[in-house]
Amino acid sequence: MSTDATDREVDRYLSNLNRSLSDLPHGKRQEIIEDITEHIRLALEELGESSVAQVREVLDRVGDPDAIAAEARSRLGIPQVRPTALEPIAIALLLFGGFLMGVGWLAGVVLLWMSPVWSRRHKLLGSLLVPGGLASALFVFAIPGQVSYCSTISGPATVQASGSPVSPPPFATPPSLNAVTQCASSGPGTLTKLALLALIVLIVVGSTVSAVILGRRVGQARRAVDVSRRFA
Amino acid sequence: MRKGTLEYCVLALLRERERYGFELVRTLGEIDGMVTSEGTIYPLLRRLRDEGLVDTTWQESGSGPPRRYYRLTKAGREGLAVFYTEWSRFRDAVDELLAAGRKR
Numbered sequence: 001m002s003t004d005a006t007d008r009e010v011d012r013y014l015s016n017l018n019r020s021l022s023d024l025p026h027g028k029r030q031e032i033i034e035d036i037t038e039h040i041r042l043a044l045e046e047l048g049e050s051s052v053a054q055v056r057e058v059l060d061r062v063g064d065p066d067a068i069a070a071e072a073r074s075r076l077g078i079p080q081v082r083p084t085a086l087e088p089i090a091i092a093l094l095l096f097g098g099f100l101m102g103v104g105w106l107a108g109v110v111l112l113w114m115s116p117v118w119s120r121r122h123k124l125l126g127s128l129l130v131p132g133g134l135a136s137a138l139f140v141f142a143i144p145g146q147v148s149y150c151s152t153i154s155g156p157a158t159v160q161a162s163g164s165p166v167s168p169p170p171f172a173t174p175p176s177l178n179a180v181t182q183c184a185s186s187g188p189g190t191l192t193k194l195a196l197l198a199l200i201v202l203i204v205v206g207s208t209v210s211a212v213i214l215g216r217r218v219g220q221a222r223r224a225v226d227v228s229r230r231f232a
Numbered sequence: 233m234r235k236g237t238l239e240y241c242v243l244a245l246l247r248e249r250e251r252y253g254f255e256l257v258r259t260l261g262e263i264d265g266m267v268t269s270e271g272t273i274y275p276l277l278r279r280l281r282d283e284g285l286v287d288t289t290w291q292e293s294g295s296g297p298p299r300r301y302y303r304l305t306k307a308g309r310e311g312l313a314v315f316y317t318e319w320s321r322f323r324d325a326v327d328e329l330l331a332a333g334r335k336r
Contacts, residue, residue, distance in 0.1 A: 032278060038299075038300075045295075072274075
């Protein structure tokens with residue numbers, strides 16, 4: 001009846017359809033997806049044993065998800081969302097705006113919430129996943145710098161260690177000729193360092209992922225405009 | 233024009249008896265040039281329901297889950313009748329013009 005490969009084809013189609021319909025009210029989107037899922041099920045049932053190629057043919061007949069979405073918007077009187085030049089700017093500001101004293105990032109958030117292209121979920125993701133964007137990685141770099149440990153070895157065995165967040169300059173003690181001052185940044189411990197590194201990775205990955213998700217929605221909205229122009 | 237007439241083709245298919253979605257869509261999909269793809273008919277069915285021109289019932293099928301059947305309402309029947317007279321008048325006028333053009 002159905003194999004994993006044919007199931008995957010159908011699943012992929014339905015998830016594309018779901019994405020194309022994402023700006024429709026929830027109830028209407030649910031219903032169209034239910035109807036089309038049922039349609040595909042019956043069409044496949046008619047075929048009996050079906051190969052991947054046959055499943056693709058069925059899905060081809062059902063049609064381009066963007067075309068179905070365009071039709072749904074026009075039939076149900078839902079205005080077509082038209083992306084402008086502001087969306088790419090918003091994404092760039094969310095990523096890099098933090099480097100401009102943080103103000104750039106805030107401007108990105110404002111543009112994000114003003115745009116009709118993104119859903120509330122997109123907007124929350126864009127503002128909360130990595131506040132500050134890539135620039136927030138700089139704050140992480142700032143943390144270990146403040147807890148560098150210095151020890152001054154002077155003479156036989158005088159060891160001074162200071163672990164206060166802002167270490168006093170080692171010159172506070174008069175430097176004797178054979179005094180050796182050692183500053184080690186390995187003070188915070190390997191575990192802390194790893195955690196900070198992981199945090200930086202998370203910030204970079206998180207900002208990138210959120211930019212990609214926001215960008216994909218803009219691309220999809222642009223395609224939808226093209227499609228509805230073609231079928232209008 | 234094609235887009236505007238599609239909904240009346242749906243209503244016309246339901247004049248004789250109720251049909252389930254898949255059957256409606258397959259019938260319309262097989263008429264050349266009627267729809268861009270089968271999937272685009274479902275939003276229209278949804279709108280016809282919103283406007284009260286058709287209503288739906290769930291009916292058990294021999295195999296698988298129950299199916300959504302569409303049937304014409306009173307408003308749908310009236311809408312179809314109005315369209316039919318308008319369409320006949322329009323079609324006759326166009327036919328006449330086309331025929332006159334050919335004679336010359």
